[in-house]
Amino acid sequence: MALKLTVENVEAGYGAVRALHGVSLDIAQGETVVLLGTNGNGKSTLMKCIMGMVRPTRGSVTLEMDGRRHDLTRLATEEIVNLGVSMVPEGRRLFPKLTVEENLLLGAFRPLARGDIAKNLEYCYAMFPALKERRRQLGGSLSGGQQQMLAIARALMSAPKLLLVDEPSVGLAPILVSHTITTIKELKQGYGLTVLMAEQNFNQAVRIADRGYIIVHGKIVFDGRTVAELEQNDLVKSYYLGT
Numbered sequence: 065m066a067l068k069l070t071v072e073n074v075e076a077g078y079g080a081v082r083a084l085h086g087v088s089l090d091i092a093q094g095e096t097v098v099l100l101g102t103n104g105n106g107k108s109t110l111m112k113c114i115m116g117m118v119r120p121t122r123g124s125v126t127l128e129m130d131g132r133r134h135d136l137t138r139l140a141t142e143e144i145v146n147l148g149v150s151m152v153p154e155g156r157r158l159f160p161k162l163t164v165e166e167n168l169l170l171g172a173f174r175p176l177a178r179g180d181i182a183k184n185l186e187y188c189y190a191m192f193p194a195l196k197e198r199r200r201q202l203g204g205s206l207s208g209g210q211q212q213m214l215a216i217a218r219a220l221m222s223a224p225k226l227l228l229v230d231e232p233s234v235g236l237a238p239i240l241v242s243h244t245i246t247t248i249k250e251l252k253q254g255y256g257l258t259v260l261m262a263e264q265n266f267n268q269a270v271r272i273a274d275r276g277y278i279i280v281h282g283k284i285v286f287d288g289r290t291v292a293e294l295e296q297n298d299l300v301k302s303y304y305l306g307t
Contacts, residue, residue: 067093067129067225067258069114074123076113083109085282086123091226096252096259098269098276100294102303106282107262108154111230114260115151116141129225146174150224154231154262156215160204164195167203167214171221180223188217191251209240216247220255227252229261233268241268248272266300 069091077083083106091097101107112118114125116139125136127147136144150171159167168188172181189196192213198206203214212232219227229248233241249272252259263269269276270291278286278299288294 066131068127069226069258069260070124070126070128071110071114072124072126074110074113074120074125076109076118076120076123078109078118082121083282084113084120087279087282087284088123089277089284089287091258091260093258094256095274096249096261096272098273099260099262099279100264100266100269100276100300101262101279102264105279107264107279108230109282110279111151111153111228111260111262113137114144114228115149116144127226145222146176148174148176148223148225149228150219150222150226151228152215152219152230152232154234156211158203158211158214158218160202162203163200164203164206164214165199167218168195168221171218174222177221177223181221184221184223187255188220191220191247191254192217208235209237209243212236212240212244213247216244216251220251224257226258226260229259229263231262231264233263233265241265245269245272266294270294 071087071089074084074087087110099107109118113120116136120137127134127136134147168185194210195213195217232244245268251257273291275290276288276294277284286297294300
């Protein structure tokens, strides 16, 4: 199944505040692409545009899958999820008063995923044993690292083909950041995912990325076709590597 996401010249914002200025990027099937940028540079807004949560004022967001081309700017979020796109949002956005298992089951509403709920649930529990041990525990009572596990697992319950991960390192201790990034890599390989990850922790992100983009003030300022190109970029050296 061929899959390609193309974002072209997207402009978007909130009221009079424009957050994205002509952003273009693409992701092909099987890639892990990282969107690098510090807070407030438009990473989350771009993720929301792809998911139909923010409507671009200009530009296009298209998903090619199974020989069909879908204009995501014309679809509701649930329709985009139904195509096989899922997002792990910044801040996790769990249902704190529901149990771990109830949170997971809410991720499985996509029609094509409903028939495989038991299989996907078991897969998530195999990947995250701590969630199985705490499946009757309220989501809001989990530790930060466990909540991030739950947010990722919930996204997997929809059986996605394209996974968007927004700032997975936020609020986590360094050792948990490393574990989370490694888990995303394992899921990508084991689940056959295509991944777009917005992140500001360069050293962790490039551990699993095939290539990446740098976004500054809502503009893509560098398109690195390899990790090596990213590492040699002056912005990366200045802002992320301290050289």
